[in-house]
Amino acid sequence: EVQLVESGGGLAQPGRSLRLSCAGSGFSFDDYAMHWVRQAPGKGLEWVSGISWDSDNIGYADSVKGRFTISRDNAKSSLFLQMNSLRTDDTALYYCAKDRSSEPYDAFDLWGQGTMVTVSS
Amino acid sequence: EIVLTQSPGTLSLSPGERVTFSCRASQTIISSYLAWYQQKPGQAPKLLIYGASSRATGIPDRFSGSGSGTDFTLTISRLEPEDFAVYYCQQYGSSPLTFGGGTKVEIK
Numbered sequence: 001e002v003q004l005v006e007s008g009g010g011l012a013q014p015g016r017s018l019r020l021s022c023a024g025s026g027f028s029f030d031d032y033a034m035h036w037v038r039q040a041p042g043k044g045l046e047w048v049s050g051i052s053w054d055s056d057n058i059g060y061a062d063s064v065k066g067r068f069t070i071s072r073d074n075a076k077s078s079l080f081l082q083m084n085s086l087r088t089d090d091t092a093l094y095y096c097a098k099d100r101s102s103e104p105y106d107a108f109d110l111w112g113q114g115t116m117v118t119v120s121s
Numbered sequence: 122e123i124v125l126t127q128s129p130g131t132l133s134l135s136p137g138e139r140v141t142f143s144c145r146a147s148q149t150i151i152s153s154y155l156a157w158y159q160q161k162p163g164q165a166p167k168l169l170i171y172g173a174s175s176r177a178t179g180i181p182d183r184f185s186g187s188g189s190g191t192d193f194t195l196t197i198s199r200l201e202p203e204d205f206a207v208y209y210c211q212q213y214g215s216s217p218l219t220f221g222g223g224t225k226v227e228i229k
Contacts, residue, residue, distance in 0.1 A: 035218075037166075045158075045166065045209055047218040059216040062122070095165055105213040107156035107171035109178075114165060 002026035002110060004096045009115030012086050020115055022079040022096030027110075030074035033057075033099035035108060036081050038092035038117075048094070049081065053102040064090075086119045093117075123148055123212050125221035133229040136202055142195040142224050144210035149190050154214035157186055157195045160223075161206045169208075170195060200226070 008020040020036070036048040049060045049070040058070055069082040079096055093116050097108035124147040134140055144155070153173035158166040168177040170186035173193055183198040197204055205228050210221040 044223045045160075045211075045220040047211075047220065050216075050218065059218075061217045100171065104216070105154075105218060107168055107177075107211070107213060108158075108166075109168045109171075111165035111167070 004098065004110060004112035006094065006096050006112045006115035009094060009117045011118045011120065013121050014086060014088055014119055016086055017082070017084045018086065018117060020081040020083065020094055020096075020117070022112060024077045024079070024096075024098070027098070029077035031102055033102060033104050033106070034072060034079045035097045035099060035105075036070060036079075037095045037097050037108070037111075038090075039095070039114075040089075040092040043092075046092075050099070050104050051079070052104055057104050059104060083117070086117075088119050091117060091119050122217055123150065123215060123219050125210050125212060125219055127208075127210060127221035127224050129224060130222070131225045131227060133227050134200055135229045136200050138200050140197045140200060140226060142208050142210075144188075144193045144195070144221050146191040146193075146212060150193075150212045151214040153189050153193075154212060155186075155188070155193050156211045156213065157184075158209045158211065159204075159206045160209065166209065202228075 035050040067085045071080045093114040095114045096112040098110035100106035126145045155173045157170040160166040174186045207223045
């Protein structure tokens with residue numbers, strides 16, 4: 001089955017860190033760029049970060065630049081998001097999404113179900 | 122950053138009606154790198170249209186997209202009960218990628 005499964009979400013205090021993971025299966029993970037997209041409760045979609053198939057091309061939203069780091073391990077078909085210096089406005093459901101292309105960027109044709117991150121003291 | 126404005130915010134319609142969604146960009150989107158997604162409550166978004174007018178795999182032909190430059194539209198020719206959802210446009214022509222605020226289609 002073609003799918004993406006996120007994990008690693010939870011409750012964190014402001015200023016702390018969390019590391020999200022996304023496991024891909026059913027497709028050639030290393031052929032595609034990958035992304036993280038988040039959705040705050042009751043709000044719209046916000047692109048967080050994207051990474052090319054070979055990790056050579058990486059982009060971030062201004063709201064997370066310098067605090068979040070995207071990475072991937074193609075041997076393990078996995079995508080990661082290291083989130084440091086968390087803020088209350090980082091509270092959201094974080095989706096992993098597959099790009100239609102190997103290089104940034106194209107539309108996102110496969111999404112996971114998301115992992116919830118709550119930042120609160 | 123390219124800002125995408127979707128209008129209206131909410132539409133109240135009946136099954137069988139035709140609906141058109143608008144997505145306006147603050148600057149030209151290169152190569153019509155514009156996508157449309159559908160999101161139902163409690164579910165992840167689903168790709169409907171990419172490249173402004175190409176239907177994604179498995180998307181019924183009642184969904185169609187058009188436009189270029191700064192003005193894009195998504196049309197559903199005849200609303201089915203399963204089409205009541207929130208629709209987002211997204212530009213992927215330049216980083217940072219951005220989404221519109223969404224249009225909710227609710228049952229009248």
